[in-house]
Amino acid sequence: MTPRRTGILGGSFDPIHWGHLRLALEAAQAARLDRVLLVVSKDPPHKQPDTPAAQRLEMAALGAGASGGPLEACGIELELPGKGYAAQVVAALARAYPGEAFFYLVGSDLLPTLPYWKDSAQLLALAQVLCVPRPGWRLEEGVFQRLSAACGGRVERLEIPVPEISSTQVRQLLRAGEPVEGLIPQPV
Template sequence: MGKHERIGVFGGTFDPIHAKHLEIARAALQQAQLDRVLFVVAARPPHKRMAITADPEDRFAMVAAAVEGEPAFEASRVELDREGPSYTADTLAELHRLHPGAQFWMIIGLDSLVDLPKWRSPESILSQARPLVVPRPGKFTVPKQLEGKFDWLDLPETDISSTEARRRIQAGEALDDLLPDSVRRVIEQRGIYRAHSVHRKG
């Protein structure tokens, strides 16, 4: 498409990507009238407090499998192929270079939004992409400097996380509909999370 394309940027470790990630991306696509959503797989996110479990290439493989068959979704290597920490401002600058004339929206959880002023170059981030914010359970205070500078996604609050998905996999518990079948297959084929069997109920 090129100029005037509307692109959503969904960054994350995706360790692993799960059904809620896809639900969020579909909501962003529809509600913000985006042309496509890029799932940007982080290599070394500076803001992530917990250790990343899966190898970057394994995480990319899971995302690529999850978005296969979704024409408006794309797995992006923009951070994996760049050395050093994955700073959002740098990623957005690179995406603007790759997609000249495009407009960008950054899909982000409310818990991350409230910390955005502490990130590297927050003003640059906000000048390059408008946040699309996913509601989170709990109490959060949005910093005053962010008021009026983001849009909400109309989604129910959720606490489903990749941490819970990993816990269930490692415990051999049923995942119900938490992971797409394509992601389950990648986990089993590549032995990610040392999974012996990634299964559903029934």
């Protein structure tokens, strides 16, 4: 029996927007994923979310439902002790869903730092890494090949379209009382 192919897209999702959802949907199609888990970050090391984690999880669930695709909100990181590093999250998912094949989505902006992530070897043992484009970030082929080799060949590049939408942009529009139609799903 073929294991279920599960993608993992982590983020603060503050708020979740069509950029996140379209990226997850495009990755699901390109990598033949059965589902993509939208893993809500508890305490991201690089930014402080404006919205409490429980509300961000609820927004992720609403966005997943509105996407019409195989997306599911996942709060597993919120239950972990400490920061909830990528390797911890994937290990927890592997325990929760034994026998599944995991695919961790990483933006081209963060891929160069992957070999230096906490417990990156464990992450690479548990999941194939799918590098997705980020607006404004182009990873040269030679750099990508060196990174892939450094990660034991466990990194694959997905060339998929990615909308240029950011949560910061959405929050700024909301604060200014500007419309956000087309940027976030209606239920959010």
